[in-house]
Amino acid sequence: MKIKSKWILIGISGVFLFFMLVLPLISVITNSLKEGIGFYFQSLATPTVKSAFGVTVLAAVIAVAVNTIFGIAAAWLITRFSFKGKQILSAVIDIPFSISPVIAGLAFLMTFGRMGWAGGLLARLNEALGTNIQIVFAVPGVALATVFVTFPFVSREIIPVLLSVGKEEEEAAALMGADGFTIFRKITFPHIRWALLYGVILCTARALGEFGAVHALSKTRGETFTLPLEIDALYLSNSSESITSAFAVSSILVLMAVAVLIIRNIAEHQAKKNEENH
């Protein structure tokens, strides 16, 4: 009886996962190869796809850099000190998880766009300096939106690790006269290595794939489009060839997603091993 219900439940899980998650994955690949392997590579080499690839990678690099600095600082602050308003601070960090990415795009439009207060400021600055810096509908806006949606990833991964390690080691080191940088390098960093790596990977994956927020802030195909926007444009142009191209570009992002899942599995395994060693 017990064995029977076990296999029924495993069966239900397997069927559910196959139809909901695995089948869509397979379908991207089969759709992308519909016109043959030559067409596949051809669709990856068009100027708009290449430009989108560049913008996407740039935005992802910026997002990872900003969020790593923020993530470490915020995790250090939240796990190593007690202060008033910590709960609120920690809730505010999570805001990007719970609001629609479209609203993130809207927020930057309202801030740096023609209607926004910082938009006027920017226009005056450009006039004074004779420059032409644009944020919305330009690459900086895309980068900002990407930073916004990936904001909590690194700190969310590090905080639980630092909480479970405790702060005794750092306190001891500080009492013995070690400076902050040394404490971080010698004590904290070895603990958070894998969590940091995983946070960075999640952040990269999300940055490469962000759609809604960037969609509101980027309107020029071939200049400010990211890969997901390029996929959208290809898919909506509605000829069967361009739809196949859309899936070809998608397949790149699918490979990345699968790589992320595998690295996550390894990172988690390593983290568990580390825990056992301690």
Next chain:
Amino acid sequence: MTKQLVRAGKSQRVIPGFGLSMGITLFMLSVIILIPLASVLVYSFQLSPREFLELITKTNVVNAFKTSLLCSLFAAFVNSVFGLILAWVLVRYEFPGKRIMDGIIELPFALPTAVAGITLSKLYSDTGVMGGFLGLLGIKAAYTKVGLTIALIFIGIPFVVRSIQPVLETLDPRYEEAAAILGAGKFHTFRKVILPELGPALLTGFGLAFARGVGEYGSVIYISGNNARNQTQVVSYVIMQKLNYVDYPGATAIALVMLFLSFLVLLFVNMVQVHQAKRTSCL
């Protein structure tokens, strides 16, 4: 006594870097999150209450809210059922392929929403594998609320599984054994012993999946068809449409309602977690 201890802890910040980390955190938080969101609030307060009400009670806006809320609610419910089964299987059983199954749960987090959107749309269209199969059963999935809900189930499943898994791992199987020895049936044990323990985690997962669903954009806009007459427009789509027509007052008003909704869900999840923490610390 505790108060004194806390105060003592505060005045003796042994570990360096408080000022620096506080500075970096607050600066970045302000620039990236707080100031842009405040701009939305400031802009929306320029609308008079009457204008605001008019903007958010337009038929297509109300319909979009209904569609987003109902479909997300239904999807979150389906995810709660399957999420519970998946978490149970992954925590309690050993079987070949378990690690792969555990890994693949997170696919919806890793897969870009636009990719998920076009794939699901193709798969469930009349010519797609699943669309053809459902068509035989007389169900039309693509460009209807059915398709929309399927997309929301896709993106919501990891939230429920990942909320329940850690709690289930710490749950002692001895309570179930005790219940079984005392003569409780399987269903009874589940309902009386396991479900109350998992309740808060299940609610958290439900809340997170629901919140994600209400704000979802990329994965739903292709499969839903975005038809106002069939009421398959979601809220995010309506906001984006208004942005494209440079109708900023309309977009902001809807965004404000959505921000309020997600705030409510966050508050709910937070309350559930605080309640749970209190209960476990009593034990």
